[in-house]
Amino acid sequence: MANSWLRLWHDMPNDPKWRTIAKASGQPITTVISVYVHMLVDASANATERGRTQPNAEDLASALDVETESIAAVLTAMEGRVIEGGMLTGWKHRQPEKEDGSADRARAWREKQKEINASANENERDRTPANTDKDKEEKKLKTPKAPLSTFEVPDWVPAEQWAAWLEVRKAKRAANTAHALDLAVRKLDKLRADGQSPAAVLDQSTLRSWTGLFPVKSEGPAPVTATPKAPSSYQLAAEAQRQERRNAMREAGIQ
Numbered sequence: 531m532a533n534s535w536l537r538l539w540h541d542m543p544n545d546p547k548w549r550t551i552a553k554a555s556g557q558p559i560t561t562v563i564s565v566y567v568h569m570l571v572d573a574s575a576n577a578t579e580r581g582r583t584q585p586n587a588e589d590l591a592s593a594l595d596v597e598t599e600s601i602a603a604v605l606t607a608m609e610g611r612v613i614e615g616g617m618l619t620g621w622k623h624r625q626p627e628k629e630d631g632s633a634d635r636a637r638a639w640r641e642k643q644k645e646i647n648a649s650a651n652e653n654e655r656d657r658t659p660a661n662t663d664k665d666k667e668e669k670k671l672k673t674p675k676a677p678l679s680t681f682e683v684p685d686w687v688p689a690e691q692w693a694a695w696l697e698v699r700k701a702k703r704a705a706n707t708a709h710a711l712d713l714a715v716r717k718l719d720k721l722r723a724d725g726q727s728p729a730a731v732l733d734q735s736t737l738r739s740w741t742g743l744f745p746v747k748s749e750g751p752a753p754v755t756a757t758p759k760a761p762s763s764y765q766l767a768a769e770a771q772r773q774e775r776r777n778a779m780r781e782a783g784i785q
Contacts, residue, residue, distance in 0.1 A: 555606065565608070581618055698741065
């Protein structure tokens with residue numbers, strides 16, 4: 531059965547003989563290489579004798595969309611250069627009957643891996659539950675514990691207000707990681723630089739159940755009590771007249 535593939539050598543596209551054949555046939559190098567590739571395929575598919583080709587100029591011309599005379603010129607120029615008596619020169623050198631055994635090596639490697647895996651699985655099944663438990667305990671002892679995250683609160687942060695605010699964050703399920711607390715201290719320090727009281731800022735967030743820190747909101751100015759004005763002279767005179775009328779009415783018995 532003929533092989534379904536063939537080999538090309540690295541220098542094949544730039545082989546100097548293509549230019550020689552192109553000049554001898556008066557045809558482009560692209561046509562010369564295309565004809566040769568078709569001949570390689572034909573020779574590889576020859577089930578009787580690999581390497582032997584019987585190119586048909588008319589069929590090649592139809593496949594490559596060129597004139598039959600151009601293909602005939604190329605085939606004539608190839609004779610004695612890349613083909614001799616219907617055999618492609620260098621075929622046995624470049625297309626050996628026996629392959630390099632890469633497929634066999636890959637198959638052998640896969641079989642070896644299967645044996646190794648099967649042996650490992652067998653050893654695993656032979657292990658007793660006691661040994662397994664012991665191995666787990668040893669693994670626990672060998673596995674280093676991750677260090678707990680620690681955070682040192684600066685001295686200028688009021689401890690009581692800070693602890694109360696952390697309780698709010700815990701109740702709100704906000705993670706009190708070292709990084710989060712560091713960001714909070716940075717924000718509190720900035721507010722302090724702006725004239726805010728750290729204790730007041732913390733108390734505000736605790737009172738309002740905030741997980742963040744914000745400037746203290748002003749409650750607004752205290753209401754101003756209006757000072758009563760002294761009555762004017764006109765108001766005093768009018769009031770005196772009203773009083774005189776009331777007195778006169780009482781004297782006349784008019785209620």
